[in-house]
Amino acid sequence: MPTIANYRGIIPAISTPFTNDNRIDELALRKLASWLATHDGIVAVMTNGHTGEVFALDPEERAEVTRIVVENGKATGFGEFVRRDARPVLRLLPRPHDEHQCADEDRRARTEEREPQERPGGGAAAAQPRLKRSPGFAQGLVPLARTVMALDAPTSGSVRLLGRDLHQLPAAALREARRDFQMVFQDPYGSLDPRQTVARIVSEPLQAQGHTTRAQQREQAAEVLAQVGLRPQDLDKYPHEFSGGQRQRIAIARALITRPRLIVADEPVSALDVSVQAQVLNLLQDLQQKFGVSFLLISHDLAVVNHLCDEVVVLYQGQIVERGAPSDLFHHAQHPYTQALVAAVPHVQPGRARARRMAAAAMASGNP
Numbered sequence: 001m002p003t004i005a006n007y008r009g010i011i012p013a014i015s016t017p018f019t020n021d022n023r024i025d026e027l028a029l030r031k032l033a034s035w036l037a038t039h040d041g042i043v044a045v046m047t048n049g050h051t052g053e054v055f056a057l058d059p060e061e062r063a064e065v066t067r068i069v070v071e072n073g074k075a076t077g078f079g080e081f082v083r084r085d086a087r088p089v090l091r092l093l094p095r096p097h098d099e100h101q102c103a104d105e106d107r108r109a110r111t112e113e114r115e116p117q118e119r120p121g122g123g124a125a126a127a128q129p130r131l132k133r134s135p136g137f138a139q140g141l142v143p144l145a146r147t148v149m150a151l152d153a154p155t156s157g158s159v160r161l162l163g164r165d166l167h168q169l170p171a172a173a174l175r176e177a178r179r180d181f182q183m184v185f186q187d188p189y190g191s192l193d194p195r196q197t198v199a200r201i202v203s204e205p206l207q208a209q210g211h212t213t214r215a216q217q218r219e220q221a222a223e224v225l226a227q228v229g230l231r232p233q234d235l236d237k238y239p240h241e242f243s244g245g246q247r248q249r250i251a252i253a254r255a256l257i258t259r260p261r262l263i264v265a266d267e268p269v270s271a272l273d274v275s276v277q278a279q280v281l282n283l284l285q286d287l288q289q290k291f292g293v294s295f296l297l298i299s300h301d302l303a304v305v306n307h308l309c310d311e312v313v314v315l316y317q318g319q320i321v322e323r324g325a326p327s328d329l330f331h332h333a334q335h336p337y338t339q340a341l342v343a344a345v346p347h348v349q350p351g352r353a354r355a356r357r358m359a360a361a362a363m364a365s366g367n368p
Helices: 026-037 059-075 099-111 143-148 171-180 198-202 204-209 214-227 232-236 244-256 274-291 302-308 326-331 336-343 352-365
Strands: 181-184 262-266 294-299 312-316 319-324
Touching: 026 059, 143 262, 143 294, 171 181, 171 204, 181 244, 198 204, 198 214, 198 232, 198 244, 204 214, 204 244, 214 232, 214 244, 244 274, 274 294, 274 302, 294 302, 302 326, 312 326, 312 336, 319 326, 319 336
Parallel strands: 181 262, 262 294
Antiparallel strands: 312 319
């Protein structure tokens, strides 16, 4: 099947128009799709992107948007709609620039394997597979995290959670399994949609599951907000009304709402002030003790790792080079990379700076 890499040109994300009673305006959507099709250089159309108000739509409405645009594209002869990936809400309308070149690129996309990029610092991992990175790899999300979250497939090894090989599950079963593993991203400013209320953001995993009503989603969202130290009244606010630490609490609430067994935390406090870091770290510890959730923490900050982790795995150039308890690993590091990490941690020696200042003052006064 063709991939997005096969098409050269403009691929706009079509918006979703609404009627006055907040329903999808099918007529306006068809007109917009037809209008886009008339412009030179446009080779594909993406539905249900951020421009399409995807976070304001439930799964059925997203599928309806895609159906309307697909049918309109076929009626206007614009081309054949294909899936970009396994997600049911994303479709592309391709018009390849060269049939033979598309076939060659598609074959390379399926067979090419890349070594994972080196990430400074360490992390914890349940497996050590060789990782295959797909086109459109999200910067800042390490290959390890993408593999554990079943977003990228390993070229060897497997990822198992609760006895299930996540990469062998059918799409429907994987969607159900995702309630057991969630993620907290590094940037609390970039991981929350600024156009959505906290209620919509936090309840998004429940919306994806499709088993709860809006009222139930709001009730559960209020419950998890309270668990992370925010108020139920915050449900109707927007991300810009919160500090960085509060935004990360919202992100943690979103991860907690499905009561997962595993949360992958990719540098969860690196974008926060030191004082706020301590609050978020203590919150993670409290949640672990209260709900028994496991954390896969990815971090370059050894102090954070030492504070939170029971076991540490050090990765270097995509390979596990050392593992053990923090107390043993940081005091008896064996691998040169681990030793370099430990040596790079600044050590505060009380009184040393004062002694240097006094010695400098004595030299300046001529009384060494």
